[in-house]
Amino acid sequence: MNKTPLTVNGAEALKAELHRLKTVERPNVIAAIAEARSHGDLSENAEYDAAKERQGFLEGRIKELEAKLSNAQIIDPKLLDADGRCVFGATVELEDLESGDTVTYQIVGDDEADVKAGKISVSSPIARALIGKYSGDIAEVRAPGGVREYEIIDVRYV
Known part of the structure; x- marks a missing residue:
């Protein structure tokens, strides 16, 4: 199987959920069955x-989490040396060229994506664009509402 990229925080969240399911939820279900x-x-x-x-x-969720963690390639954004390039794990500040609004996103794995928290999936149209x-480049994002252009203001690895 292919390795799935996951940030350190994403891997910790999955491990915490797995631990909770095994140590709290599973015993509760066993007690309810009894x-x-x-x-x-x-x-x-x-x-x-x-x-x-x-x-x-x-049990299905436990198996799913174990499979995701065993196939994960855990990447620590702080250890990246991408010379200012947008890569998995990078935090990118963007300016919408049409509206002038600025947004900041971190490019993360599919399981950790949460737009409200500023985390976008590496497979999303904006992350692929x-x-x-690099900082200063223009990214054209093909969205359902048409093509949007964003200028990359800053790229950080935090």
Whole structure:
């Protein structure tokens, strides 16, 4: 399988979620199944069915997180030496040439993307337009509303 890029913070968040699922959620579901089982007839026991369904979702998420972490290529943006180039993990300040608005985004993995927090996925149209560019360059982003142009004001590795 291909390695999936992930920032250090993204990997820590996935590890924390995995730990919580294994140490808190899994025991809670096991206890709920045991409790529902103690009520007798399993064929008409909605609590038992709900607990088993929750267990299925939980185990699926645990497997998904373990797979993501095992295939992750963890990148620390602070250790990057890209000579001012936009790369995975970089924090980029942009100016919208049409409106004059400035925005700052960090280019992160798909699982850690959160536009409201200023983190965009490396596979998003804007990140794909930025990758490889330098401060002062113009990036043309093909969006559903048409082509937008952004000037790269600053590239930081934090």
